[in-house]
Amino acid sequence: MCGIVGYVGPRPAPELLISSLQRLEYRGYDSAGIAVPDGGGLAVLKSPGKVRTLGDRVRSEWAPALREGARAGIAHTRWATHGPPTQANAHPHCDQSGRIALVHNGIIENYADIRRQLEAQGHTFASQTDSEVLCHLVGEYYRDGDLLQAVCAAMRHAEGTLGIAVLCADRPDQLIIARRGSPIVIGIGDDETVVASDAAAIVAHTNRVIYLNDDDVAVVTAGSVEVRTAQNVPVSREVAKLEWDSEAAEKGGFAHFMLKEIFEQPDAIRNSTRGRLDEGAGTAKLGGLAMAPREIAEIGRMVMVACGTSMHAGLVGRFLFEDLADLPADVEQAAEFRYRNPILSPRDLVLAISQSGETADTLAAVREAKQKGAVIAGLCNVVGSTIARETGRGVYLHAGPEIGVASTKAFTCQVSVLLMMALKFGRCRRLSRDRGVEICRAIAALPDAAARVLEQNDAIAKIAAKYAAIRDIFYIGRGTMYPVALEGALKLKEISYIHAEGYHAAELKHGPIAMLEPVVPVLAIATDTPGREKMVGNIQECRARHSPVIAVVSGDDRQFDDMAADVIRVPACPALTAPIPVAIALQLFAYHVARLKGCEIDQPRNLAKSVTVE
Numbered sequence: 008m009c010g011i012v013g014y015v016g017p018r019p020a021p022e023l024l025i026s027s028l029q030r031l032e033y034r035g036y037d038s039a040g041i042a043v044p045d046g047g048g049l050a051v052l053k054s055p056g057k058v059r060t061l062g063d064r065v066r067s068e069w070a071p072a073l074r075e076g077a078r079a080g081i082a083h084t085r086w087a088t089h090g091p092p093t094q095a096n097a098h099p100h101c102d103q104s105g106r107i108a109l110v111h112n113g114i115i116e117n118y119a120d121i122r123r124q125l126e127a128q129g130h131t132f133a134s135q136t137d138s139e140v141l142c143h144l145v146g147e148y149y150r151d152g153d154l155l156q157a158v159c160a161a162m163r164h165a166e167g168t169l170g171i172a173v174l175c176a177d178r179p180d181q182l183i184i185a186r187r188g189s190p191i192v193i194g195i196g197d198d199e200t201v202v203a204s205d206a207a208a209i210v211a212h213t214n215r216v217i218y219l220n221d222d223d224v225a226v227v228t229a230g231s232v233e234v235r236t237a238q239n240v241p242v243s244r245e246v247a248k249l250e251w252d253s254e255a256a257e258k259g260g261f262a263h264f265m266l267k268e269i270f271e272q273p274d275a276i277r278n279s280t281r282g283r284l285d286e287g288a289g290t291a292k293l294g295g296l297a298m299a300p301r302e303i304a305e306i307g308r309m310v311m312v313a314c315g316t317s318m319h320a321g322l323v324g325r326f327l328f329e330d331l332a333d334l335p336a337d338v339e340q341a342a343e344f345r346y347r348n349p350i351l352s353p354r355d356l357v358l359a360i361s362q363s364g365e366t367a368d369t370l371a372a373v374r375e376a377k378q379k380g381a382v383i384a385g386l387c388n389v390v391g392s393t394i395a396r397e398t399g400r401g402v403y404l405h406a407g408p409e410i411g412v413a414s415t416k417a418f419t420c421q422v423s424v425l426l427m428m429a430l431k432f433g434r435c436r437r438l439s440r441d442r443g444v445e446i447c448r449a450i451a452a453l454p455d456a457a458a459r460v461l462e463q464n465d466a467i468a469k470i471a472a473k474y475a476a477i478r479d480i481f482y483i484g485r486g487t488m489y490p491v492a493l494e495g496a497l498k499l500k501e502i503s504y505i506h507a508e509g510y511h512a513a514e515l516k517h518g519p520i521a522m523l524e525p526v527v528p529v530l531a532i533a534t535d536t537p538g539r540e541k542m543v544g545n546i547q548e549c550r551a552r553h554s555p556v557i558a559v560v561s562g563d564d565r566q567f568d569d570m571a572a573d574v575i576r577v578p579a580c581p582a583l584t585a586p587i588p589v590a591i592a593l594q595l596f597a598y599h600v601a602r603l604k605g606c607e608i609d610q611p612r613n614l615a616k617s618v619t620v621e
C-alpha cells in the first residue's frame with residue numbers, strides 16, 4: 008500500500024526520486040522520505056504529509072552539492088500500518104550504525120520477536136515500525152562489506168511480506184532489492200536503473216523491466232542487474248516490455264486521475280475486448296485461461312473471490328455465468344472465504360478478481376483454493392502482479408494503469424471480461440451460436456455505449472450539484488443492477504465521505520426504509536432491465552416517504568419523469584451489457600459531488616490503492 012522508488016545512474020538522484028515518488032503517491036500518502044549517499048555517509052530526510060512537502064524540504068534543506076551530486080538513492084511514500092504517520096515512522100529507516108538505509112512495503116510478522124532479540128543485543132529503535140526492525144536486522148547480519156548476504160540472511164530470518172530497497176554508505180553506487188509477496192519492478196534504462204514497487208514510477212524512464220519473483224534478491228548498479236535467490240544462488244529473470252507508455256501515468260489535461268480514467272473507459276473496454284471476440288463462431292478467445300473446451304465443460308461451479316469494487320464486478324459476473332453458461336456461480340468476499348474453511352472440489356473454478364493483483368485477502372484466498380485442489384485462475388489488470396503469477400492462468404484486463412484510488416475503468420473492464428468468459432464458457436456448454444453472435448455484438452457495442460454516457464457528463468454534473476450537501480443517500484437496484492447500486496454507493500462514499508448505502512430494491516422495506524425522509528435521497532436504477540416494473544413500485548414507496556428520487560433510466564424512457572426529482576439517462580443496452588453504462592453514470596455522479604464538495608478526489612482520506620494488508 009506504500010510506494011518504493013530507487014535509482015542508480017548518472018542523473019541527480021533526489022529530484023528524480025521525488026518526481027517518481029509522486030507517481031506512486033496514489034498508493035499511500037501520509038508521509039514520505041528519501042535517503043542518498045552523502046560524503047561517505049548517508050543523508051536521510053523524512054516528512055509527514057505529502058511527497059510535495061518532502062520535495063520542498065529537499066530543495067530548501069539539502070545543499071545544491073548534495074541535490075545535484077547524489078547519483079543514487081531510495082525513497083518511499085507511506086500508508087501507515089505500524090505506528091501513526093509521524094516523521095520517525097516514515098521510511099527510509101536506518102540500521103544501528105546509521106550506514107544502511109532501507110525502504111519497505113509489506114508486513115514483518117515476527118518483528119516484535121526480532122526487536123526484542125536486537126534490543127537485548129544493544130540496538131535502539133527510533134520508530135514503532137516493523138520496517139525499522141528489518142533494517143536493523145540487515146545491519147546485524149552485515150559483515151565484511153557483503154550487503155547482499157546480509158539482506159539474504161535477513162530475508163530468511165524475517166517472516167511476512169516484503170518489497171525492499173536497501174542503500175549502504177559503503178557502496179553508494181549500488182542498491183539491493185528484494186521481494187517476497189510485495190512487488191518490485193526493476194527498470195533498465197541507458198546506463199541507469201530505476202526500481203519501484205509499481206511500474207507507474209518507471210514508465211517515464213524506460214519500458215524495459217524485470218519483475219522479481221518471490222524470494223528474489225537483486226544487486227543493481229547503473230549498468231547491471233544481478234538476481235539471486237534468498238539462498239544466494241544466482242538465477243536469471245527475463246527482461247519484459249512494459250505495455251504502458253508514460254502518458255498513461257499522467258493526468259493528460261484532466262483535473263483528476265479519476266476523471267481521466269472515467270473518460271478512458273471507451274478505449275479501455277476496447278482494449279480489454281480487442282482481438283478476443285470471434286463473432287463468426289459466436290464466442291470469445293481467451294488464450295490466457297489455457298482451458299480446453301472439455302475442461303470448461305467439466306467445471307461444476309464458479310467461485311469468484313475478490314474485495315471491494317472487484318467483488319462488485321464478480322456479483323455482476325455471477326448473473327452472467329448462470330445465464331450464459333448454466334454454471335452455478337458464487338461470489339465470496341476474499342477475507343471471508345479464506346477464514347471460513349470453504350468446501351471446494353477439483354471441479355470448482357476459483358476466479359480471483361483483482362485490479363492490482365496484490366490484494367492480500369484475495370491472494371490468500373487463491374492460496375487456500377490451491378491448497379484445496381480447486382482449479383484457479385486470475386482476472387487482473389497489473390501484468391506480472393502476484394495474483395496473476397500465482398494463479399498462472401487467467402485473463403488480463405488491459406485497461407491501462409489505474410492511478411485514481413477509486414476504481415473506475417477496472418470495474419467496467421472486469422465486467423466486460425467476465426462477460427467474455429461467460430460467453431466462452433457458455434459456448435463450451437449449452438449456449439447456441441446465434442445467441443453467442445448476439446452477445447458478441449453487444450460486447451462490441453460497449454465502447455460506443457460508454458462514450459454516449461460520457462456525453463451526459465454536464466447533465467450529470469448539474470444533477471450532482473443539487474445533492475452535494477446531502478449527508479445520506481440510498482442506492483437501489485435489482486438483478487445485475489443490484490451490484491451496480493453497491494458499486495455506485497461505494498464510489499460516492501469513498502471520494503465524497505457522504506454516507507451512501509447500496510441495497511437491493513426489494514430489501515428496502517425490510518428495514519432501511521425507516522431512514523427515508525426528505526433530506527435522504529434515493530438513487531434508483533430503473534433501466535430497461537429485468538426488475539424494472541418492480542422498481543416502479545419501489546420508487547413510489549420512496550416518494551411516499553418524501554425522499555427525492557434520482558432515477559437512472561434507459562434512453563428516452565419517460566415513465567419516471569413525474570415520479571423522480573431527477574433523471575439520469577444512459578443509452579439503452581441489452582440487459583447483459585447494461586451494467587457498464589449505468590456504472591459509468593454513477594462514477595460521474597460521485598465524481599461531481601466530491602468535486603463540488605472540494606474533496607481530494609485522487610487521494611481520499613484513509614484510503615490507498617492496493618490493499619496489501621489484511
Ligand code: F6R
Pocket residue numbers: 314315316317318360361362363364365366369412413414415497498501617618
Ligand atoms: C474501490 C476500490 C477498492 C478495490 C479493492 C480491491 O474504489 O478500489 O474497493 O476494488 O481494494 O482491489 P483490487 O481490485 O486491486 O484487488
